[in-house]
Amino acid sequence: MAKHVVATVDEIPPGERKIVELEGRSLGVFNIDGEFYALRNSCPHQGGPLCKGRLTGFLESDAPGEYRYTRKGEVLRCVWHGWEFDIKTGQSWWNPERMRVKSYKVDVEDGATVTSGLEKGPYTAETYRVTIEQQYVVVEIA
Amino acid sequence: MGTWDTKPSFVRSDWPLIDCDIHNTVPSLETLYPYLPDYWCDYCRESAFGGPEMGDYPKGAATTALPDTTPPSDGPAGSDLELLRDQTLDFWEAEYGLLTCAYRVQTVHNEDLAATLASATNDWQVEHWLEPEPRLRASLVVPSQNPPLAAREIERLGNHPGFVQVTLPVRSLIPYGNRHYDPIYEAAVRHNLAIGIQYGGAPGIPPSPSGWFSTYLEEYAGMGQVFQAQVISLVAEGAFDRFPDLRVALIEGGFTWMPSVMWRIDKEWRGLRHNTPWVKRLPSEYMREHMRLTLQPMDAPPEPKELLRMIGQLDSDEMLMFSTDYPHWQFDSPEEALPIGLPESLTKKILAENARAFYRL
Amino acid sequence: MKRTREKVPVIDSDIHNNLPSGDALAPYLSDRWRKHHETIGGRGHSGGSYPRAMPNAARHDSWPPSGLPPGADLPFMQEQLLDAWDIEYGILNPLMGAGGQLNLEYGAALARALNDWQIEEWVKPEPRLRASVVVPYEDGELAAQEIDRRGGDSGFVQVLLIARTAEPLGRRKYWKMYEAAVRNDLPIGIHFGGSGGYPISGAGWPSYYIEDHGGMPQAFQAQVISLVCEGVFEHFPTLKFALIEGGFAWLPPLMWRLDQSWKKLREEVPDLKRLPSEYIREHFWLSSQPVEEPPKREYFDLLLEQLNAREKLMFATDYPHWDFDAPDRALPTNLAPDVRRRIMADNARELYRL
Numbered sequence: 001m002a003k004h005v006v007a008t009v010d011e012i013p014p015g016e017r018k019i020v021e022l023e024g025r026s027l028g029v030f031n032i033d034g035e036f037y038a039l040r041n042s043c044p045h046q047g048g049p050l051c052k053g054r055l056t057g058f059l060e061s062d063a064p065g066e067y068r069y070t071r072k073g074e075v076l077r078c079v080w081h082g083w084e085f086d087i088k089t090g091q092s093w094w095n096p097e098r099m100r101v102k103s104y105k106v107d108v109e110d111g112a113t114v115t116s117g118l119e120k121g122p123y124t125a126e127t128y129r130v131t132i133e134q135q136y137v138v139v140e141i142a
Numbered sequence: 143m144g145t146w147d148t149k150p151s152f153v154r155s156d157w158p159l160i161d162c163d164i165h166n167t168v169p170s171l172e173t174l175y176p177y178l179p180d181y182w183c184d185y186c187r188e189s190a191f192g193g194p195e196m197g198d199y200p201k202g203a204a205t206t207a208l209p210d211t212t213p214p215s216d217g218p219a220g221s222d223l224e225l226l227r228d229q230t231l232d233f234w235e236a237e238y239g240l241l242t243c244a245y246r247v248q249t250v251h252n253e254d255l256a257a258t259l260a261s262a263t264n265d266w267q268v269e270h271w272l273e274p275e276p277r278l279r280a281s282l283v284v285p286s287q288n289p290p291l292a293a294r295e296i297e298r299l300g301n302h303p304g305f306v307q308v309t310l311p312v313r314s315l316i317p318y319g320n321r322h323y324d325p326i327y328e329a330a331v332r333h334n335l336a337i338g339i340q341y342g343g344a345p346g347i348p349p350s351p352s353g354w355f356s357t358y359l360e361e362y363a364g365m366g367q368v369f370q371a372q373v374i375s376l377v378a379e380g381a382f383d384r385f386p387d388l389r390v391a392l393i394e395g396g397f398t399w400m401p402s403v404m405w406r407i408d409k410e411w412r413g414l415r416h417n418t419p420w421v422k423r424l425p426s427e428y429m430r431e432h433m434r435l436t437l438q439p440m441d442a443p444p445e446p447k448e449l450l451r452m453i454g455q456l457d458s459d460e461m462l463m464f465s466t467d468y469p470h471w472q473f474d475s476p477e478e479a480l481p482i483g484l485p486e487s488l489t490k491k492i493l494a495e496n497a498r499a500f501y502r503l
Numbered sequence: 504m505k506r507t508r509e510k511v512p513v514i515d516s517d518i519h520n521n522l523p524s525g526d527a528l529a530p531y532l533s534d535r536w537r538k539h540h541e542t543i544g545g546r547g548h549s550g551g552s553y554p555r556a557m558p559n560a561a562r563h564d565s566w567p568p569s570g571l572p573p574g575a576d577l578p579f580m581q582e583q584l585l586d587a588w589d590i591e592y593g594i595l596n597p598l599m600g601a602g603g604q605l606n607l608e609y610g611a612a613l614a615r616a617l618n619d620w621q622i623e624e625w626v627k628p629e630p631r632l633r634a635s636v637v638v639p640y641e642d643g644e645l646a647a648q649e650i651d652r653r654g655g656d657s658g659f660v661q662v663l664l665i666a667r668t669a670e671p672l673g674r675r676k677y678w679k680m681y682e683a684a685v686r687n688d689l690p691i692g693i694h695f696g697g698s699g700g701y702p703i704s705g706a707g708w709p710s711y712y713i714e715d716h717g718g719m720p721q722a723f724q725a726q727v728i729s730l731v732c733e734g735v736f737e738h739f740p741t742l743k744f745a746l747i748e749g750g751f752a753w754l755p756p757l758m759w760r761l762d763q764s765w766k767k768l769r770e771e772v773p774d775l776k777r778l779p780s781e782y783i784r785e786h787f788w789l790s791s792q793p794v795e796e797p798p799k800r801e802y803f804d805l806l807l808e809q810l811n812a813r814e815k816l817m818f819a820t821d822y823p824h825w826d827f828d829a830p831d832r833a834l835p836t837n838l839a840p841d842v843r844r845r846i847m848a849d850n851a852r853e854l855y856r857l
Contacts, residue, residue, distance in 0.1 A: 045412075046828070046832040047829060052564040053563050053564075061419035061420040061422075063384065063420060064379065064381075064383050064384050064418075065321070065420075066420070068419075077563070078413075079564045079827075080562065080825075080828075081409075081413040081827070082412075082413030082556060082557070082826070093415060094411070094412050094424075203767075204767040205764070205767045205768060312706065313706065314706045314707050316706075316708070317706040317709045320710060345707065347705070347707060348701050348705065350671065350705050351666075351699070351703045351704055351705065351718075351722040351725060352666065352668045352669075352670070352672070352701075352729070353668065353701060353725075354670065355671055355725075355729060355732075356671070356674060356733060357733075357771050357772060358768065359732050359764055359765060359769075360673075360729055360732045362768060363757075363760050363761045363765075363779075364724065364725055364728050365705075366724070367704075367720070367724040368706050368721075370721055371704035371706040371714075371718055372706050374709070374713075374714050374718055375714060378711050378713050378714050378717075379714075396756065398756040398760075399757070399760075401752070402753045402756060402795065405796055405798075406752065406793075407717050409793065409795065409796045410713050410716060413556075414712065414713040414717075416556070417713045418713055441760035442759055442763070444759075448809075451805055452756075455797070455805075471767060
């Protein structure tokens with residue numbers, strides 16, 4: 001298990017994302033209303049760069065012609081072919097049980113925790129100069 | 143029957159058979175006069191109206207009529223009960239034969255006349271076909287260009303036990319998945335009737351997205367793509383979500399194209415689901431659940447084994463229903479009416495059980 | 504991001520280059536048509552609006568940093584498509600509606616401008632790209648003139664038509680165009696899209712984009728039927744067609760239906776000497792995208808066999824559109840190596856003589 005410091009909290013405001021490379025794989029880290037989520041940047045369909053896709057909401061319907069649009073900004077639509085994924089779970093809309101993209105545990109940790117973690121492990125922060133004053137987005141890769 | 147002397151091997155006393163596509167033909171407009179109100183009789187006479195456009199089956203085209211199906215009375219093939227009974231029900235030893243009258247009242251722009259003609263056609267069907275022959279079941283002809291009027295006709299006769307479906311021509315001005323048609327579906331479902339979409343029609347628009355074909359051959363071979371448009375429309379526009387009991391038979395349109403449509407539309411749906419969010423399952427699941435296809439004409443590959451593989455690609459044993467498409471000429475010997483080499487369980491389903499379940503016979 | 508998994512050569516038979524702006528064609532138009540272009544502009548068959556699910560029908564990541572529209576920025580296309588996938592050749596199919604113009608003379612002027620623009624701004628600066636001759640196809644004579652004007656340029660490898668035409672393409676009004684294609688030794692590509700002035704299905708106007716997009720094979724079926732039954736290949740025995748972005752699973756059932764129908768109705772078309780499927784097998788190529796995705800691999804294998812995909816299927820990405828197919832993932836990974844090689848590059852190499 002490794003914990004990677006990928007950004008300061010300020011760097012990914014709500015509704016934004018950051019694409020990062022960790023342990024040789026591309027990930028998208030998303031901020032939805034102050035909560036952070038990370039997904040593998042590769043669509044299970046054809047390997048498209050999923051995390052570069054459009055952010056949208058969940059569109060449901062109780063009957064033809066009726067539209068119920070909720071959870072705006074929590075759905076990611078793949079750049080190739082448009083498959084939809086729930087950013088919070090990695091589940092695809094059309095086959096949530098079997099077709100999903102890998103999601104990773106993300107925490108926000110303060111500079112002190114990160115600093116001590118960097119010394120003793122398991123934290124890594126190749127591109128960050130970590131200071132105690134900041135809060136950091138930390139992705140855990142199991 | 144004259145053309146065929148020997149019965150095919152699958153006509154057996156222990157295998158029930160239901161023929162899901164037998165065309166009973168209105169011989170002429172005059173036939174309907176006894177069923178038309180006075181005013182409309184006079185209107186037809188005074189305007190020299192000859193009846194709806196009937197370009198779907200050119201009189202002398204080989205596909206239109208098997209040799210020997212023209213009655214001694216000299217009416218068109220499919221217009222004589224005695225001959226039809228002899229050549230279909232008796233020859234195939236059918237438990238039921240489903241009449242699919244193709245009288246195209248939908249081509250008449252005067253919707254009141256169209257509705258009147260539809261009622262007359264249906265009354266004629268009751269008197270001349272259903273009452274004398276208990277093995278026959280029939281399809282209601284409706285003016286689908288005006289759904290409320292069509293629904294009124296379904297209300298009028300939908301409870302008659304002889305009618306098991308409402309028939310619509312596959313060519314339409316507005317695709318059948320559109321909410322425009324809800325009165326028809328509402329009435330059909332309430333009266334326990336299936337919808338039978340059949341070859342042909344003349345809605346005034348070309349039979350292809352790319353204009354009018356020069357030849358009948360092209361129109362005939364090209365009708366498959368109109369069926370495809372209706373299949374896509376019915377699923378995408380939510381007809382089965384609005385009417386979970388809606389059942390649709392695709393009649394005389396071929397069937398080996400069906401898997402390709404399933405694959406394509408399933409793929410589309412995975413990416414464009416949000417375009418029609420009421421479609422909550424794979425479109426192919428709706429198709430398998432709600433749609434059936436009649437067997438003839440078979441758009442079959444030359445190798446019988448390959449045809450079996452194509453049937454397998456439907457991923458359902460329930461979808462195909464036996465039909466002869468009488469009096470149209472679709473096969474040269476009765477043995478060819480059914481794919482060769484089907485397993486027995488599937489044979490029985492195609493011959494009768496699928497139709498029995500679908501039409502609730 | 505360089506994708507290296509794909510080891511066989513790749514030829515992309517369907518790339519859409521786009522105009523950077525509305526006035527980008529101005530330098531290529533005569534004064535008379537520049538004025539028209541700026542004042543009246545395009546007028547095609549109207550009434551076919553299906554708002555697409557994605558702006559410009561484009562991949563969300565295909566909007567170049569330069570701010571230009573997807574497909575309009577050559578360096579970005581080089582980076583995102585040609586270099587990333589190590590594409591050996593790419594065939595440009597610009598979709599600017601020249602062929603669908605109601606004003607045929609304007610359509611011809613637009614086609615001329617687009618063709619000159621393609622060579623100057625795409626093929627000359629990027630040797631991996633080849634262009635398609637855009638033509639005002641609703642007028643066979645004007646289309647023939649444009650084919651004769653540009654067809655000799657080695658930068659062009661095909662004539663480009665759109666699937667939804669005003670009449671089925673076998674009809675006589677289009678034959679002068681075929682004569683010119685034969686004269687210039689160019690195959691004809693029929694691409695997804697268009698508007699011929701009629702509803703987009705034989706059942707009328709559907710409501711939703713998924714029906715428009717997913718229903719496109721219907722237009723392709725009509726064109727194949729028409730071209731075969733009208734005897735085009737008896738008159739032009741060397742003419743070849745590429746069906747682009749129409750999918751391909753619909754073709755085998757259509758061949759069977761046509762053959763069955765022809766056996767009964769052949770008297771009506773005495774010009775046809777062979778089974779319709781024989782003409783189809785000889786004269787039609789297909790691009791792969793959008794690849795149908797059957798639920799079982801065996802279905803896909805049978806389909807490839809029925810199509811003679813080894814000889815006739817040509818890989819395409821459809822860049823920069825939203826249903827992009829990736830060279831290394833669109834087809835099953837364990838295809839026989841020679842079949843894979845032919846589909847990914849050699850079939851297009853032979854058809855387009857690359």
